[in-house]
Amino acid sequence: MKKVLSILLITSLVILGTVSIILSTVGIETDKFNKLISRKISESNNYIKIKLNTIKFKLDIKELSLFLETNEPFINYRNATIPAKNLKVYIDFFSLVKSETQIEKINVILNEMNIKDLNNISFIFKPSNLKSFIKNKIKYGKLNSEIEIYLNENNQLDNFIARGSVIDLKGEIIKNLNFEETKFTFFADRSDILIKNFFSKAGPVEIKDGDIKIKLLTDISIETNFKSNLKYDENFVNYYSFLKNNQIFENLINLQANFNNNFLISFDNTYKLKDFSFSSRGKLAKARFLFKDQLELLPLQETIKDFSIINSIFETKLNSKGLSSVISGEYSLNNNKPLMFNIENFFYNKKTDLIKLDLDLDYEKIIKLEIINYTKPSGDLANFSINLKKQKNKIEVIKMNLKEGENLISINGVNLNKGKLLSLSKIFVKTKLNGNENNNFAVSIDKKISITGKKFDARNLPKILSEKSRVNYLSNISKEIDIDIKNIIAPLSEKLKDFKLIGNIEKGQFVKITSKGDFGGNNYLDISMKSDKRNEKKYLEIYSDLTKPLLTGYSFFKGLTGGKLLYSSIIDEKSSNSKLLIENFKVINAPGMVKLLSLADLGGLADLAEGDGISFDVLEIKMEKNPNILKLNEILALGPSISVLIEGYQDSSVTSLRGTLVPAKTLNKLISKIPLIGDIVIPKEVGEGLFGISFKMKGPPGNIKTTINPIRTITPRFIQKIIDKNKNFK
Secondary structure (H helix, E strand, O other), rough: HHHHHHHHHHHHHHHHHHHHHHHOOOOOEOOHHHHHHHHHHHHHOOOOOEEEEOOOEEEEEOOOOOEEEEEEOEEEEOOOOEEEEEEEEOOOOHHEEEEEEEEEEEEEEOOOOOOHHHHHHHHOOHHHHHHHHHHHOEEEEEEEEEEEEEOOOOOEEEEEEEEEEEEEEEEEEOOOOEEEEEEEEEEEOOOOEEEEEEEEOOOOOEEEEEEEEEEEOOOEEEEEEEEEEEEEEEHHHHOOOOOOOOHHHHEEEEEEEEEEEEEEEEEEOOOOOEEEEEEEEEEEEEEEEEEEEEEEEEEEEOOOOEEEEEEEEEEEEEEOEEEEEEEEEEEOOOOOOEEEEEEEEEEOOOOOOOEEEEEEEEEEOOEEHHHHHHEEEEOOEEEEEEEEEEEEEEEEEEEEEEEEOEEEEEEEEEEOOOOOEEEEEEEOOOOOOOOOEEEEEEEOOOOEEEEEEEEEEEEOOHHHHOOOOOOOOOOOEEEEEEEEEEEOOOHHEEEEEEEEEEEEEEEEEEEEEEEEEEEEEEEEEEEEEEEOOOOOEEEEEEEEOOOOOHHHHHOOOOOOOOEEEEEEEEEEEEEEEEEEEEEEEOOOOOOOHHHHHHOOOOOOHHHHOOOOEEEEEEEEEEEEEOOEEEEEEEEEEEOEEEEEEEEEEEEEEOOEEEEEEEHHHHHHHHHHHOOOOHHHOOOOOOOOOOOOOEEEEOOOOOOOEEEEEOOOOOOOOHHHHHHHHOOOOO
């Protein structure tokens, strides 16, 4: 009995083994399940139509499950033919003996698809912009894929898994910019899509080792990590039209960089953007900009034509709050020696419109600040740093420093609105010139404007004040002002000690001044200003025992030396009416005067002007000024050797002067022949030589031409002016 049982067991095992081998290899061919499978699949989804060829009944040993397999089945989904290569249908073995057969899983291996195949079925994809992208942007590519469909107890779709690879994908990003040599593998189910080993090229950008994770639950999110190599040169501008209109790329010559990138974006179930973030970090090997128009950045003395960033670390972050970036490394201007720099930018979203900037760099070329007579020599290394915030039209300079050796210029707490000053915490300046300290002072604006210190170099101040500027950068400032400087270095190396000023500023303009300074040797400077609010006029008066420090910035007074100066002016909102009086001075080596005397053939006077100079008892200038023109009503100079009367005007385009010049000897002789001032007439004598010359000077700045005419008669107006001035002066 045992022997019979053993034989039966062995026989059963052999039969079972044989059947298993057959089922797991060649299978058992049958057509009994064709209609069943087609019907069950159609029941699970009404949009699917399927026709099966010969079916083989097989065994999946790994899963210990029975399945039905067929090759080249016909599958139609929403009237689109799915190019299936192989179909496997896994069934519940025990359900075969029941009235209802249970399908557990369907496995479909698709034929390799080209772009035409993908376009034919692209309308089944969601969202619609994905369909548009596939249809209009994809040009070529090959897709290999496999899909596993899982059904529930009611043979309804429960889940699916799709896996495969894409190779040789090519398409268009925007006009004239394509991506190519793209390949990746993918895995997807109802909740996630995973893309791995992503490689692609797009213009100057090469993407390597990328991965993408897409979550398809209630909300949709996309996260990707990838490496990118960037190799750009100016030739790309010719290929990509969108670069031509970009100022950055217009000047960019080449760019080489390697980055590691992360990107995350999320949408709601209507595909509306919810949130996003992008970060990138890497090395910027080189970025070179060549500017068509040279950049002039004051106070730098060199114009910038070529700018490069070299061997720098780059990091940027972009999200719904804004954009931040950090670049740290080396830079070069005009192919000079590379120097260190670090820059951090924070650009917040449009709602706040806030920008933050931190910049720190070294600089070794010339820097010149004329207002304080500071020049950094070329070759000496300086460090410049600035920390500021900008929001719409407002700029806050939190801190700015320029440091070079023992020289320091520090600015803190500056607030500007539309380029105009609102407030200032402190400016501190300490500089040296030729090894000697020339500036050491501080400026602050709190309850009042305070300027205090040991030294201030004002040698360039007259020149700067004479330059025309229609912008009042202090128009938002209305405060008391207090200036106390122990030593001021005035033009021509004159020294003004113990300079003190108290006054008021309204809307950036002085309305009250009381000031005094000591030139030494009993020579003083006094400045006063008063305002009359009833007639809206200001009355300015300046007295100085020295003239040259105040006049050195004006070419008209070149060659003038000695004398005392009194200047008075009545100023209203649109114009000023002024009078300048200088007494007891000389004119030495003044080019215009020497030329005038030489052309008039007054040789002795010309020699005098080039030697010890021509002395004058008094110079009086009466003038009116408005924003467009300076009208010189009268310029009268009276001296023992020569007298001059001039009138004219000056605007932005031309200077026009005309006048009369008479040697004093001839003038005195003429006047002595006149019995009564009221009877002055044009003299009739013409045989005693020339009385003098009349002249005209006219032309644009830098090209003024002079014409001379000898005169035998002098107008009564000229003679009367000379006589009146002589009386007043005596």
